[in-house]
Amino acid sequence: MNLLGLALRARKLLVGENLVLPACHKHPGNVVFLASDAGENITKKITNKATSFGLTIVQSVDSDALSQALGKEHVKVVLITDKGFSNTCKDYLM
Template sequence: MSNEQKILNLVGLATRARCAVFGEDQILKTIRNKEAKLVLLASDIGANTGKTLTDKSIYYGIPCRTFVEEAQLSQAVGKSRRVAVAITDAGFAKKMLSLLD
């Protein structure tokens, strides 16, 4: 199993464990409150949304990575049209970062 698939499985687990936040406004809120431990962006995210989330993550010192396409991310979480996810659990975030880097 590839690292990409392992990460997608972890995103799915984090979603079911309620350790994942979706939607630009909600993600920004978790970043500002320093609840987000990792922000994952789809590679085909819109330019403005991607810049906003990336800039906020950098400002607050939260790791932000561009990952798979929207279709793969949406399938992993079981919802349609998901282009970004904030992981709020440190354990999930640490494991995902180790697989990404």
């Protein structure tokens, strides 16, 4: 989770449905963090979009953990836009 804060400071992170959905096609193969307690509609939208563009979806964290890691409130979805950060996240998760 510390890596998310670092990526945010490096401006390699998109936070929120309105930013993540249109950017999915620009970052194939990267990582999307989707809160496990996100609503049904946002979960369906993000899952469909991420699957079609080959993004890795991580749903093992809840909204509180994402919010705390980023220092923001009510974070439901995050897209890492940098390949290096994405690969490091995948290494930690696998």
